[in-house]
Amino acid sequence: MLTATAITLAGLGAALGLSSGAYTSRIQKAHPPSGRRIEVGGYDVHVLEAGKAGPPVLMIHGASANAREFSWTLAPRLEKDFRVLMADRPGHGHSRRPPGAEALGVQAAQMAGVLEQLAAEEPAIVVGHSFGGAVALRLALDRPELVKGLVLLAPVTHDWGGDGHAWYNRFAASRLIGPAFSQVVPLVGPSQVGAGIGGVFDPSPAPEGYFEKSGIGLLFRPPAFRANARDVRVLDRELAAQSKRYGELSMPITVFSGSKDTVITPAKHTARLKKQVDIDLIILPEEGHMPHHKHGPDVVDAIRRLASLPGSR
Structure with missing residues (x-):
């Protein structure tokens, strides 16, 4: 016979499941899959597109984010060419x-599949922000024939000697309690995200409407929250191995680094990358972790410059 406690816990779990399901339905209606779905390795990749002709540019977003991060920042500046x-x-x-x-x-293999199917005519300029910078570097290492140049925005590039992650990622990443814990996230996460957004932009102010324009609410769906937690929990270990290969990189690389970035400390990442690889390092004074917002024109100029260099697959 079920105990009163078991019945209560079962009821609570069902209520949380219904609540998170309602949140997921609501947020996906607000931010539907408006791009193209392509199959890579048996799994769909959702790709937003802008511009119909010209050299290809692949943009890879960071942790806690999605492709919409670029759809209203960099893409409108590039789509004509x-x-x-x-x-x-x-x-x-x-x-x-x-x-x-x-x-x-x-x-990186999933991103390579995007280029193979949608930009097979010539190698691409690959743009990576934060965690996306690590993926962009791995793509360039594993499939250099697909990459003409890299533009990295406040990238995480190296291991930093510890997980350094918020307590909730530790719980969400757990295979044992993660699924249950993540059911609570839609109830509390969206109301707490303001401080986090302010922190990644600091010392610059966050743009008005950033949460909605970038579809940040998609993060708080339980499967997405768990995916994000698992990504960041193993990143230190992944980068410890990956960074040993950076000497293999031969394509031109431009890196934008905010001098006041407290999310990805430049001294632990971009400065170490510069010791291993010949990069064009652009230090932005009084800038935090989101250089493509305030310094979008400079980022676009870097993309144009790399795209104009000679070289083909």
């Missing part, structure tokens, strides 16, 4: 998540 592809990473936005997708090599 470039084919811009903005891909949701595995398990984020509206992309499905293959097994083992917390590995940078798996994420």
Whole structure:
């Protein structure tokens, strides 16, 4: 016979499931999959597109985000002269998540599939923000023939000696309690996200309407929240191995780094990358972790410059 406690817990779990399901339905109606779905390795990748002709540019978003991050920032500045592809990473936005997708090599393989199917005519300029910078670097290492140049925005590039992640990622990433814990996230996450947004932009102010324009609410769907947690929980270990290969990179690389970035400390990442690879490092004074917002024109100029260099597949 079920105890009163068991009945109560079962009822609570059912209520949380219904609540998170309602949230998921509501947020996906607000931010539907408005791009193209392509199959890579048996799993759909959702890709937003802008521009119909010109050199290809693939943009890879960071943690806690999705492809919409670029749709109203960089893409409008490029769409007249470039084919811009903005891909949701595995398990984020509206992309499905293959097994083992917390590995940078798996994420890079999904991005490689996007280029192979949508930009087969010539190598692309690959833009990566934060976590997306790590994926962009892995794509360039594993499939250099697909990449003409890299533009990295406040990238995470190296291990930093510890997980350094928020307590909730530790719980959400757990295979044992993660599914149950993540059911609570839609109830509390959206109301708490304001401080986090302010922190990534600091010392610059967050743009008006950033939460809605970038579809940040998609993060708080339980499967997406767990995917994000698993990604960041293993990132330190992944980068410890990946960074040993950076000497293999031969394509031109431009890196934008905010001097006041407290999310990805430049000294632990971009400064170390510069010691291994010949990069064009642009230090932005009084800038935080989101350089493509305030310094969008400079980022676009860098993309144009790399795209104009000679070289083909």
